[in-house]
Amino acid sequence: MQAEEAMSEAPRTMFEKIWERHRVLEREDGQTLLYVDRHLVHEGGAAAFAALRRRGLAPRAPERIFTVPDHYAPTDSRRLDDIRDPRHREMIEQLARNSEEHGIRHFGLGGPEQGIVHVIGPELGLSQPGMLIVCGDSHTSTHGALGALAFGIGSSEVAHVLATQTLWQRKPKTMRITVDGRLGEGVSAKDVILAIIARIGAAGATGHVIEYAGSAIAGLSMEGRLTLCNMSIEAGGRAGMVAPDELAFDYLAGRAYAPEDWEAALARWRALPSDSGAVFDAEVTLDGGAIEPMVTWGNSPEEALPIGGTVPGPEAAADAERRETLARTLDYMGLAPGMALEGLAVDRVFIGSCTNSRIEDLRAAAAVARGRRVAESVEAWVVPGSEAVKRQAEAEGLHEVFRGAGFDWREPGCSMCVGMNGDIARPGSRVASTSNRNFMGRQGPGARTHLVSPAMAAAAAVSGHFTDVRRLLAGGG
Amino acid sequence: MEAFTRLTSAAVPLPRPNIDTDQIIPARFLSRPREVNHGDFLFHDARRVPGTGERDPEFPLNREVFGAARIILAGRNFACGSSRESAVWALFDAGFRCAIAPSFGDIFRTNGMKNGLLPVVLPAEAVAALIGQIEAAPGAEVTVDLRTLEVTFPDGSVHGFEVDPFARHCLLEGLDEIGLTLSLEDEIAAFERRYGRENAR
Known part of the structure; x- marks a missing residue:
């Protein structure tokens, strides 16, 4: 009992608090129910x-x-x-x-x-x-x-x-990813998580639960935090979490399944954030101010670069195996070393998925689409994440913005993120997608997926090619 | 669940990192019930020449010498991505009982242990050495022993590995966890009484 009390006084991470609260029993070998x-x-x-x-x-x-x-x-x-x-x-x-x-x-x-x-x-x-x-x-x-x-x-x-x-x-390890600083104009949670995955790799957080922290994370909207945590799995993470704060409480207040005893819930929730001095098994830090709009070029989410980047060549591969993998990736993606990502023509644009189909995502895309036209050669879809998102977007007139610009305004579902319902792209077509996986064949056999933020996807739709959304936001192009 | 104790078999090398579960079984085959043989869907698109539907003779799984292989060797982060358990079913139904890689997608690793497909993590250098030995002598046999937690390479070298003790016990005995957990009803009910209405709504 004494040992337990001593333990309970040691600073704990948010993950540890939740883990302990839900423990039915723990076997001697550490396996926990x-x-x-x-x-x-x-x-x-x-x-x-x-x-x-x-x-x-x-x-x-x-x-x-x-x-x-x-x-x-x-x-x-x-x-x-x-x-x-x-x-x-x-x-x-x-x-x-x-x-x-x-x-x-x-x-x-x-x-x-x-x-x-x-x-x-x-x-x-x-x-x-x-x-x-x-x-x-x-x-x-x-x-x-x-x-x-x-x-x-x-x-x-x-x-x-x-x-x-x-x-x-079995209790996973913990990793804290701290992103401090101020995100630049045109830089979203999607760019943050792509930058994180590019840094730590698609297996960078394997076996870990990630807690995202830092001023850039605290500054994200609820929708942005959902986008961020969504792609934890693309970094190999078992789970991703953000400490709940007033923003989270305000978000939940009044929702259909919000707690009946709100005050009791609030009291519990306020005690959740990691204690100061809590120790994580791994720590990663990024400068939020240095993150730029990102585009993936390969078949793993770790293969992501700022929009100003160029497709890597064999010199970037550490060994023969990686060179072979790179050659295969570039062949599948129809790319060559040294090609600029900016200017690469797209055939399809997909704005949707559990990563980026919430109201804020649609607002960001609509802000770019407003007063512009989808390029002739591009088929562009907006698939709201839910009926509620669809209703809200329509109340704000966003569907008119999209339709007016030549986007297809569709019904809610996973759609082209995974293509299970038959929403897929043709072999060889290049897709600017706000989803989470650029795997070979993910959006249909032979389809070439590039992951981007909603604003970047809209920018690609109206430009006919990948482009730096910051230029469009500044009134250009 | 089919038990796994010890296996000696040829091993087929897929020396690429980040082979995801979408490649192992494309999404369009996920609406089939478990009773359907999923072996035909294994690497369905990856093993074919794009556009023609012909099997690519170069793809390791299509090579006759690996026809009897029951072990798959892969690069880091094997079976990352989607939680689809049918990725394990496809491998299992195609005859595989073990996968060896420097690392796995966490969910696949769990799914494998619950379906008679043993995921073995070995250091990247060891996996590279094993792949080298297989490429030098395709069809050479590898032994994986879950009782001793050892892999024996074709050159006779022995490499230890770790598996969660509980999952190992279940796999060795062919037990599934539901029966075991149901026997803990008293503990679960006691937890629920303690927990009360917290997070009930």
Whole structure:
């Protein structure tokens, strides 16, 4: 007992506080059984529900589970009957059936709450500080922006959480990434996270939970923090989090699923931020003022450069293996060493995904699109992250800005980020995308993805090529 | 779950970093239930010549000499990205029972341990040496022993590795965790009583 008391007085990180609060038990070998507050499930949960059924089990705590279709949601219609592929339709119907059967709250297609799971969680107030949130989706790290411990799990783990409301975990390490300074004009949270991944690598945070800190992070909006935490997984991180502050509390106040006892919740939340003197296993620092609008050029999110950069050549590769990988990447991407990123022509523009489809993202893109026209050669889409984002954007007239400029204004879902619903780009086409993965074939076989911020994507759409959005914001071009 | 104790097999090298789960199984194959053989989807696009659908004879998985391989060797950050467990199913259904790399995507690593596919982390130099030995003698056998936590290379050298003890126990015995956790009902119920309405809404 004494030892425990001594431990509880040692400065703790926010992660450690949440971890300890959710510990059901810890085995001698360190394996810990954690209690899950919120379990979010999309269509991918089908295999887990089937596994449960095979065992004759039912979800242990249906009131802690929330389901929504997003991956297979069509973006040209809200009607199930309009979905051409019967498999896709079945995935959406199955989720609705499983939810109904088990008494789980389901935000169905065409309903007012539907949207990408990582957009609606925060938006509905389901994601709260101090919670342990899981979802069978790697971008669950998004919810950490509210000061939650949130991470993606596989299908077997989804079944485990459904059956027991708990999850076995080994305590990960912690990494603090501090970004100080003031972000420049035209530089967004997306550029910050791409700069971070470029610095530490796609496996830089493997085995770690990241806490983002520093004045540049504190200065981000809630939407910006969600974007930042969203791509923690692209740095290899298990989860990403930001200390909750007044901005986070204000964001949650009045949301549909905000706590019933608000004052008690606030008191708990205020105690969450890492104690001063808390020790992290790894520390990384970046100068926020030096971050520029970023563009990825390769097939890993770590392959990102400022817009003024040029495609690297073999001299940048450390060894033969990396040279071979680079050659293969450049061949796939249709690039050559030394080419400037600025001026590279694009065929498609996708503004959407759990990374960048929130209202602020659409405002940033609309600010660039306003009074301009999408280039003749470009097909540009805006896919709002949720029905609520869509309503808000339409109330602000953003849809008219986009449509007037020649963008396609579509229905909410994951869409071209992952292409599961059939929203894909043709082989060889070059896509400026606000999503999170530039993997080979991610947006369709042979499609060439470049990750950018919403403002940079809009700038590429109206220019017909990648360009420095700061020039457009200054009134040029 | 199929238990894993010890395996001796040829190993197929994919010496590239950051091979993501979208490459291992493209998204358009994810709407199939587990009962479907996912082996046909393994590296579906990566192993084909773009545009033609023909199998690329140069892609290691297509080489006859590796036809019986049950071990896959890869560069750092293997199976990063999406949490899709079907990436493990595709490897498993194609006959693979072990993957060796300098590092893995965290979620894939967990998914593998729960599905009879053992992820083994070895230092980058060791993986490079192993790939070198395989390339010098394609089809040479590697032994992976989960009981002794050792990999034996074709040259006879022995390399230790670490696995989470709990997951190792489950994999050695072929146990799945749900049954085990359900037996802890009393502890979970006690936690819920302590926890009360906190974070219930």
